Amino acid sequence: MVQFGGVDYFNIESLLSAEEKLVRDTVRDFVSNEVIPIIEKHYREGTFPSHLIRKMGELGLLGPTLPAKYGCAEMNNMSYGLIMQELERGDSSIRSFASVQSGLVMYPIFTFGSEAQKDHWLPKLASGEAVGCFGLTEPDFGSNPGGMKTRAEKKEGRYVLNGAKMWITNGTVADVAVVWAKLDGKVRGFLVEKGTKGFTAPEMKGKHSLRASVTSELVFQDCEIPEENILPGSSGLKSPLMCLDQARYGIAWGAMGSAMACYDAALNYAKSRVQFDKPIAAFQITQEKLVYMLTEITKGQLLVHQLGRLKDQGKQKAVQISMAKRNNVHVALEIARLARTVLGANGILDEYPVMRHMANLESVYTYEGTHDIHTLIIGADITGLPAFN
Amino acid sequence: MKLFVCVNQVPDTETKVKVGQDGKTIDRSEINLILNPYDEFAIEAALQLKDKFGGEVTYVSAGGDSHKEVIRKSLAMGGDKGIHIKTDSAGDSYSTAAILASALKDSGADIIFFGKQSIDYDDSAVGTMVAEMLGLPSASVVVKIDADEGAKKVICEREVEGGKETVELSLPCVITAQKGLNEPRYPSLKGIMAAKSKPIQEISAAPAEPLTEVIGMRKPAAKQGGRILGTDKSAVPELVRLLHEEAKVI
Ligand SMILES: Cc1cc2nc3c(=O)[nH]c(=O)nc-3n(C[C@H](O)[C@H](O)[C@H](O)COP(=O)(O)OP(=O)(O)OC[C@H]3O[C@@H](n4cnc5c(N)ncnc54)[C@H](O)[C@@H]3O)c2cc1C
Numbered sequence: 001m002v003q004f005g006g007v008d009y010f011n012i013e014s015l016l017s018a019e020e021k022l023v024r025d026t027v028r029d030f031v032s033n034e035v036i037p038i039i040e041k042h043y044r045e046g047t048f049p050s051h052l053i054r055k056m057g058e059l060g061l062l063g064p065t066l067p068a069k070y071g072c073a074e075m076n077n078m079s080y081g082l083i084m085q086e087l088e089r090g091d092s093s094i095r096s097f098a099s100v101q102s103g104l105v106m107y108p109i110f111t112f113g114s115e116a117q118k119d120h121w122l123p124k125l126a127s128g129e130a131v132g133c134f135g136l137t138e139p140d141f142g143s144n145p146g147g148m149k150t151r152a153e154k155k156e157g158r159y160v161l162n163g164a165k166m167w168i169t170n171g172t173v174a175d176v177a178v179v180w181a182k183l184d185g186k187v188r189g190f191l192v193e194k195g196t197k198g199f200t201a202p203e204m205k206g207k208h209s210l211r212a213s214v215t216s217e218l219v220f221q222d223c224e225i226p227e228e229n230i231l232p233g234s235s236g237l238k239s240p241l242m243c244l245d246q247a248r249y250g251i252a253w254g255a256m257g258s259a260m261a262c263y264d265a266a267l268n269y270a271k272s273r274v275q276f277d278k279p280i281a282a283f284q285i286t287q288e289k290l291v292y293m294l295t296e297i298t299k300g301q302l303l304v305h306q307l308g309r310l311k312d313q314g315k316q317k318a319v320q321i322s323m324a325k326r327n328n329v330h331v332a333l334e335i336a337r338l339a340r341t342v343l344g345a346n347g348i349l350d351e352y353p354v355m356r357h358m359a360n361l362e363s364v365y366t367y368e369g370t371h372d373i374h375t376l377i378i379g380a381d382i383t384g385l386p387a388f389n
Numbered sequence: 390m391k392l393f394v395c396v397n398q399v400p401d402t403e404t405k406v407k408v409g410q411d412g413k414t415i416d417r418s419e420i421n422l423i424l425n426p427y428d429e430f431a432i433e434a435a436l437q438l439k440d441k442f443g444g445e446v447t448y449v450s451a452g453g454d455s456h457k458e459v460i461r462k463s464l465a466m467g468g469d470k471g472i473h474i475k476t477d478s479a480g481d482s483y484s485t486a487a488i489l490a491s492a493l494k495d496s497g498a499d500i501i502f503f504g505k506q507s508i509d510y511d512d513s514a515v516g517t518m519v520a521e522m523l524g525l526p527s528a529s530v531v532v533k534i535d536a537d538e539g540a541k542k543v544i545c546e547r548e549v550e551g552g553k554e555t556v557e558l559s560l561p562c563v564i565t566a567q568k569g570l571n572e573p574r575y576p577s578l579k580g581i582m583a584a585k586s587k588p589i590q591e592i593s594a595a596p597a598e599p600l601t602e603v604i605g606m607r608k609p610a611a612k613q614g615g616r617i618l619g620t621d622k623s624a625v626p627e628l629v630r631l632l633h634e635e636a637k638v639i
Contacts, residue, residue, distance in 0.1 A: 005401070019461075022462055022465055022576055030575055059575055059577045059578060073578035073579045073581070
């Protein structure tokens with residue numbers, strides 16, 4: 001098989017530093033050699049390839065932007081984006097794992113945690129020795145997490161948690177859950193360790209999407225945790241939303257990875273599949289599809305590239321992240337669907353990556369703020385008229 | 390152990406090579422350059438010996454400024470420092486070997502590693518030429534290395550037509566690495582960051598004249614489509630005749 005050489009129609013490569021290219025190449029090789037050969041089997045069986053966790057840790061893909069003193073690589077945000085892009089070229093579930101671990105677990109511990117929490121958890125999470133999850137969504141509160149029902153109560157030097165979370169990536173396998181709950185009416189973050197009495201994390205079954213990722217419920221019934229397990233710096237709903245900004249940034253990059261994989265598959269297939277004595281790539285309709293895909297990939301790449309540079313200067317705005325997530329996931333899904341049509345019947349087979357990416361992207365479209373919610377966030381910003389509070 | 394690895398920069402295996410305007414060189418304008426794949430086995434071998442015996446790994450690359458990139462990538466995999474021998478003239482295997490040999494002659498190297506060949510010009514010559522110029526024993530196309538630091542020797546297994554040959558060399562020596570020698574590690578993110586602060590010394594190249602001159606370069610003729618002679622055994626005699634008379638392979 002030919003190695004994937006990237007999709008780069010506008011020489012965006014030339015905008016990367018030597019170090020950023022090296023990071024991208026390392027993850028690209030890792031995905032080609034270790035993810036792609038095994039991912040279809042995991043997808044089919046509905047299992048997460050947990051043997052990759054330590055390898056990702058060794059390569060430095062978990063919490064890559066955090067300081068070296070916690071065992072992290074201390075890379076810039078461009079590199080973080082490139083990592084996510086390459087991981088998602090393999091499968092959205094691998095990227096989801098890395099996003100959750102880096103943006104939704106390590107980031108809040110680093111940002112809102114005590115020194116003791118950071119020293120204890122960050123090195124383990126960076127190496128992959130420990131896995132984390134992020135519990136915000138509840139059965140009745142998805143797009144409006146502010147309404148959450150999960151409560152924390154202070155009692156004799158401990159916190160007691162009650163409530164339930166749903167749709168939590170890595171939940172069942174996590175050693176530590178970053179759980180958002182209301183304490184005296186205000187959203188705060190808590191660290192709940194696996195095995196704590198009153199805490200269970202049953203896996204949710206029956207997904208048609210992100211099948212190689214573990215998705216779980218988190219159930220708290222009079223779950224007592226030590227007082228020092230509150231994230232002291234967390235205060236209000238804006239704390240989990242800050243985490244989501246980290247993860248959404250990575251998703252905007254990741255979606256381009258899926259899109260590139262689908263475009264690459266469609267292009268190769270179209271050139272070799274002959275109908276009416278011609279490769280189907282010679283027909284104008286097929287060319288139109290391929291041109292659309294490549295154009296949207298190129299635009300999406302430039303969007304995240306500039307977003308990355310802004311983020312590295314600390315100048316990015318949340319609405320820009322919303323726009324990049326909204327656009328890139330949307331076009332990735334369109335590209336996956338078009339690629340599916342180019343492959344004809346073969347498009348539905350797991351011999352090709354296209355249908356898997358397409359099904360995965362349906363989750364990506366919804367999580368971390370649905371497409372509609374990002375529309376309304378940007379809409380509120382440009383009109384000054386919020387559609388919801 | 391004092392270990393040296395000579396690393397080269399070559400066009401990406403994915404690149405569609407175009408012959409330049411002069412008809413003698415490759416058009417380098419649109420090609421992506423990478424670390425020569427065989428050199429990765431050489432690097433991994435050196436790093437494993439360093440892990441086992443301690444010491445130091447130094448990378449050496451002769452070429453234009455872009456060669457610093459392959460030194461950086463090598464340093465990201467591990468090792469200690471780089472030497473960039475700056476030269477802009479293309480040269481041939483002989484002049485490249487002469488330049489490297491002159492830079493390495495007083496290095497005190499225990500082992501100098503190469504990839505068995507660079508995948509651009511495919512001469513498979515530089516490593517063994519350097520050994521010859523420095524008067525060192527060499528083993529090429531090596532798939533296994535057993536080093537004994539105390540006894541100052543290495544035992545190498547090398548690929549020969551239809552089998553394997555085991556050779557013993559005294560140190561210092563030159564080894565050229567073949568695929569299968571090991572599984573080269575990925576440059577980790579921490580390795581990439583660490584490489585930024587590892588020193589790369591730039592030196593000028595010793596004067597060396599090539600002994601050969603490229604007078605023409607062309608791409609192979611486009612592949613012809615296959616010919617179907619028949620679909621059952623009646624086609625066999627004609628197939629045999631054509632293989633014998635036309636293709637001259639039997
Ligand atoms: C595979 C997977 C993994 C996930 N992982 C995690 C995780 O690790 N942690 C976590 O906390 N959550 C996770 N989620 C949950 C995810 O973030 C939520 O599903 C998402 O926020 C949407 O919530 P909902 O599904 O309840 O949809 P709802 O909020 O009920 O939305 C349903 C529909 O209504 C639309 N809608 C809602 N409000 C408005 C409005 N005001 N205006 C217009 N349209 C509106 C939405 O756009 C959507 O189309 C995951 C989800 C999936 C599918």
